[in-house]
Amino acid sequence: MSKGRAEAAAGAASILLKYMQEQNRPYSAQDVFGNLQRDHGLGKAAVVKALDQLAQQGKIKEKMYGKQKIYFADQEQFDMVSDADLQCLDAKIVDLTAKVQSLQQTCRHMEAELKELASALTTPEMQKEIEELKKECAVYTERLKNIKAATNHVTPEEKEQVYRQRQKYCKEWRKRKRMATELSDAILEGYPKSKKQFFVSGNLTLICSSGVFAQGYLIHLSPWPTGGSWDRDR
Numbered sequence: 001m002s003k004g005r006a007e008a009a010a011g012a013a014s015i016l017l018k019y020m021q022e023q024n025r026p027y028s029a030q031d032v033f034g035n036l037q038r039d040h041g042l043g044k045a046a047v048v049k050a051l052d053q054l055a056q057q058g059k060i061k062e063k064m065y066g067k068q069k070i071y072f073a074d075q076e077q078f079d080m081v082s083d084a085d086l087q088c089l090d091a092k093i094v095d096l097t098a099k100v101q102s103l104q105q106t107c108r109h110m111e112a113e114l115k116e117l118a119s120a121l122t123t124p125e126m127q128k129e130i131e132e133l134k135k136e137c138a139v140y141t142e143r144l145k146n147i148k149a150a151t152n153h154v155t156p157e158e159k160e161q162v163y164r165q166r167q168k169y170c171k172e173w174r175k176r177k178r179m180a181t182e183l184s185d186a187i188l189e190g191y192p193k194s195k196k197q198f199f200v201s202g203n204l205t206l207i208c209s210s211g212v213f214a215q216g217y218l219i220h221l222s223p224w225p226t227g228g229s230w231d232r233d234r
Contacts, residue, residue: 012042012050020060026072 033047051071055062063070191198
């Protein structure tokens with residue numbers, strides 16, 4: 001092995017040994033590689049080789065779980081922990097967990113506030129919006145002033161009269177529409193062709209009205225054309 005490779009291997013082993021002792025939990029070679037690759041740039045082959053070397057030297061322990069090999073720090077190098085120490089550590093864990101949850105809640109509130117502020121208008125945008133609203137308000141104010149100054153206002157009586165006339169014309173329109181529909185249906189009962197052909201051959205004008213009242217038909221009957229078998233039958 002060259003001197004450069006030996007130094008690299010020794011450096012990787014030193015990094016891994018320190019990491020395994022500080023974390024003091026079981027890892028696979030893939031886990032160690034994933035955790036240290038970004039910070040130290042270690043390749044997977046170098047990690048596997050260094051872990052096997054540390055295990056052979058007795059600095060860490062290894063154990064097979066199925067087809068996967070797990071590495072962990074030698075527990076004999078750590079002092080024995082009493083029940084009181086474990087309880088103290090559990091209490092610290094509970095306290096830190098509560099702090100983490102509180103900080104996460106604070107972060108969520110701050111993120112929601114940041115999102116709301118990001119979607120709000122900026123000061124220049126608000127100033128521009130205010131100016132536009134002022135101009136629009138001035139236009140409406142001028143229109144209102146002109147309306148109040150006008151002398152041709154519609155009185156309530158005139159308005160009521162227009163509504164009554166509209167109801168009258170609507171009623172008459174529906175009546176005439178029904179009569180025209182009944183008439184055309186009666187004629188079409190004995191007509192051998194389609195309705196469209198009936199209107200064309202009969203020289204009838206069909207006007208579709210989609211105005212204020214409703215959608216309907218206004219039928220104007222023109223003089224019948226002479227000739228034709230149907231004309232003779234009638």
